[in-house]
Amino acid sequence: MPLAYFSSEGIGKRGDREPTELTGFEMTSQKVRYFFSFAVVAGLIFSCVVGRGGNEIDHATWTERGKTTLAPFKEKLMGALKQSLEEGPEAAIDVCKYVAPEIAQETGSPGVRVGRTSHKLRNERNAPSEWIQPLLDGYLRTPGKMEPKVVQLEDGGVGYVEPIYVKRICLACHGSALSPSVASRIAEHYPRDEAQGFEEGEFRGLFWVEFRELERESD
Ligand code: HEC
Numbered sequence: 001m002p003l004a005y006f007s008s009e010g011i012g013k014r015g016d017r018e019p020t021e022l023t024g025f026e027m028t029s030q031k032v033r034y035f036f037s038f039a040v041v042a043g044l045i046f047s048c049v050v051g052r053g054g055n056e057i058d059h060a061t062w063t064e065r066g067k068t069t070l071a072p073f074k075e076k077l078m079g080a081l082k083q084s085l086e087e088g089p090e091a092a093i094d095v096c097k098y099v100a101p102e103i104a105q106e107t108g109s110p111g112v113r114v115g116r117t118s119h120k121l122r123n124e125r126n127a128p129s130e131w132i133q134p135l136l137d138g139y140l141r142t143p144g145k146m147e148p149k150v151v152q153l154e155d156g157g158v159g160y161v162e163p164i165y166v167k168r169i170c171l172a173c174h175g176s177a178l179s180p181s182v183a184s185r186i187a188e189h190y191p192r193d194e195a196q197g198f199e200e201g202e203f204r205g206l207f208w209v210e211f212r213e214l215e216r217e218s219d
Helices: 002-006 022-052 059-085 089-107 132-141 168-174 180-189
Strands: 112-117 149-152 158-165 203-211
Touching: 059 089, 059 112, 059 149, 059 158, 059 168, 059 203, 089 112, 089 168, 089 180, 132 149, 132 158, 132 203, 168 180
Parallel strands: none
Antiparallel strands: 112 203, 149 158, 158 203
16 A cells, blocks of 8 residues: 555645655655756756866867868868879979978968878978877777867867878878889988888878967957
8 A cells, every 4th residue: 555655646645645654755755756856957957068068169160160271281282292293203202392381381370270290200390299199199099980089279279180091192102112213212301201001091190280269369
């Protein structure tokens, strides 16, 4: 019989019953229900606030901005590479050396910097900056398809990185069977080159973007 007091029917019919010590049981049951309802609502509110990011950056917006910023950089870089390869990979090495940094500079704007980096560098000037290193390590630990990432920078800026994969066209200068003339040209410019021996489809490094807010300065 006391089991009935735990059913939902029992609640709200308390007036029909004589007050016995069982009412205490019923109250406990209700309290438990209230407690759980409260816990669920509180949990939902908490997860919404945290999910929205609170102080965090909006990943979707910054990913979109990162992609849009990089698009012309990638396009111009590939255009220059293809065009220069028509004259032979030896000439194209010069393009990569001199033109790539220029294109990076052109693509940037006040408050926005772009570039490329790698775990196996050809030019040490492309070494990963402090905020990129842990991301690069993370990508290297996670095989398979890798998504772009957005991080909050210590100075309040936002960093965006996007993985670069080796295509067939890259192999002439980053693969494992370089022609002797390419190999010697690379050795001449980059005596400490580590960016050889890659295979098609392999993770080559990262495109990166740094966004810094300038609006505050002009306020
Ligand atoms: C004609 C030769 C050549 C080809 C083809 C080529 N690269 Fe490179 N790559 C270079 C040179 C030279 C550098 C060094 C540029 C510099 O001094 O900043 C470089 C640098 C890089 C870097 C910057 C990091 C580093 O190691 O210094 C990345 C990333 C990169 N290449 C990826 C690629 C990808 C991806 C492709 C194919 C789409 C490609 N490269 C095709 C010659 C080439």
